[in-house]
Amino acid sequence: MNYETLLREHGLKVTPQRLGILSAIQEEGHMGIDDLFLQIKKKFPSISLATLYKNINTMVDVELLKEVALSGLKSRYEISKAAHAHLLCEKCGQLKDLDFDLKDLSTKIEYDSHYRMKRIDLMLSGICPDCQQQD
Amino acid sequence: MNYETLLREHGLKVTPQRLGILSAIQEEGHMGIDDLFLQIKKKFPSISLATLYKNINTMVDVELLKEVALSGLKSRYEISKAAHAHLLCEKCGQLKDLDFDLKDLSTKIEYDSHYRMKRIDLMLSGICPDCQQQD
DNA sequence: GTATTTGCAAATGATTTGCAGTGCT
DNA sequence: AGCACTGCAAATCATTTGCAAATAC
Numbered sequence: 001m002n003y004e005t006l007l008r009e010h011g012l013k014v015t016p017q018r019l020g021i022l023s024a025i026q027e028e029g030h031m032g033i034d035d036l037f038l039q040i041k042k043k044f045p046s047i048s049l050a051t052l053y054k055n056i057n058t059m060v061d062v063e064l065l066k067e068v069a070l071s072g073l074k075s076r077y078e079i080s081k082a083a084h085a086h087l088l089c090e091k092c093g094q095l096k097d098l099d100f101d102l103k104d105l106s107t108k109i110e111y112d113s114h115y116r117m118k119r120i121d122l123m124l125s126g127i128c129p130d131c132q133q134q135d
Numbered sequence: 136m137n138y139e140t141l142l143r144e145h146g147l148k149v150t151p152q153r154l155g156i157l158s159a160i161q162e163e164g165h166m167g168i169d170d171l172f173l174q175i176k177k178k179f180p181s182i183s184l185a186t187l188y189k190n191i192n193t194m195v196d197v198e199l200l201k202e203v204a205l206s207g208l209k210s211r212y213e214i215s216k217a218a219h220a221h222l223l224c225e226k227c228g229q230l231k232d233l234d235f236d237l238k239d240l241s242t243k244i245e246y247d248s249h250y251r252m253k254r255i256d257l258m259l260s261g262i263c264p265d266c267q268q269q270d
Numbered sequence: 271g272t273a274t275t276t277g278c279a280a281a282t283g284a285t286t287t288g289c290a291g292t293g294c295t
Numbered sequence: 296a297g298c299a300c301t302g303c304a305a306a307t308c309a310t311t312t313g314c315a316a317a318t319a320c
Contacts, residue, residue: 012299013293013294013295013298013299013300014294014295015293015294015299015300015301017300017301018300033284033285046301046302047301047302048301048302048303049284049285049302050285050286050287050301050302050303050304051300051301051302053284053285053286054286054300054301055300055301057285057286058300060207066206067206067207068206069204069205069206069207069210070204071201071202071203071204071210071254071256072195072202072204074284075204075206085244087244087248087250089250090253098244098248100244106259109220109222109233109235109259110261113222113233114263114264115222115224115259115261115262115263115264116261116262116267117259117260117261118225118260118261118262119206119259119260119261120257120258120259120260121206121256121257121258121259122255122256122257122258123255123256123257123258124241124244124250124252124254124255124256125252125253125254125255126245126250126251126252126253126254127250127251127253128249128250129249129250132251147274148273148274148275148318148319148320149319149320150274150275150276150318150319152275152276153275168309168310181276181277182276182277183276183277183278184277184309184310185276185277185278185279185310185311185312186275186276186277188309188310188311189275189276189311190275192310192311209309271320272319272320273318273319273320274317274318274319274320275316275317275318275319276315276316276317276318277314277315277316277317278313278314278315278316279312279313279314280311280312280313280314281310281311281312281313282309282310282311282312283308283309283310283311284307284308284309284310285306285307285308285309286305286306286307286308287304287305287306287307288303288304288305288306289302289303289304289305290301290302290303291300291301291302291303292299292300292301292302293298293299293300293301294297294298294299294300295296295297295298295299
């Protein structure tokens with residue numbers, strides 16, 4: 001993926017910090033602020049948490065990133081893509097994408113409810129196979 | 136609903152503050168901390184925010200309440216019941232339950248993924264019919 | 271009577287803001 | 296050149312903690 005183009009298409013300037021944020025998120029799939037901060041500091045020791053917050057917020061505002069809210073945990077962020085489901089392990093915290101297309105369901109509920117639908121999220125959580133072993 | 140029984144069944148003591156919290160949430164369906172605090176102060180002017188947080192956390196821990204996490208907004212809380220979907224209006228903030236049973240879907244994904252599933256949440260958001268008018 | 275809960279005040283944690291300097295286009 | 300972005304420090308907002316008094320059982 002070309003992050004420079006992605007930023008420009010969303011009307012944002014290209015900075016090394018932003019490229020770093022995007023490539024870290026892409027590599028992991030989803031990241032929370034704190035992990036992201038640690039990760040990015042490896043490449044940009046000078047980056048500040050304020051800059052990270054500002055960039056995340058800007059990119060969420062222009063819908064380049066999507067915030068994945070989690071009950072009882074801090075949100076994670078992912079690069080926007082087609083609506084899909086998420087699976088969280090409550091023990092190790094790993095968050096995975098599920099290949100489950102939500103488009104049709106969204107369209108149906110939009111029709112039934114008369115809402116103008118903007119977003120659909122399906123979130124499952126439980127204990128992953130690895131963590132089940134460790135009891 | 137009998138809140139005293141509900142509390143006892145979950146191993147918690149019955150206090151007037153807890154009864155107030157539960158009846159406020161039940162009346163509204165879902166509430167965030169701040170609305171809840173304002174609402175409860177009408178009946179218990181002396182209640183403190185710390186007490187409210189402690190109780191919410193305790194009741195979420197014993198699964199009497201469920202936290203509904205929302206992207207970009209503070210969580211809301213509801214009394215635990217069968218897994219159902221939620222519909223949020225991004226403009227007015229109203230959160231509604233949808234009569235959409237998630238049990239079968241959860242069972243299927245549990246089987247496919249080998250996770251021990253604990254929870255499933257389907258969250259849709261958009262603009263409600265009323266708010267669409269106001270453009 | 272004992273353990274829990276409450277409410278206050280203070281502490282901590284998370285996020286945002288203001289501003290001077292720097293970098294992008 | 297002009298506007299947006301960065302990084303720091305400080306401010307704000309959200310949540311938790313410690314403790315003494317009150318309450319539940």
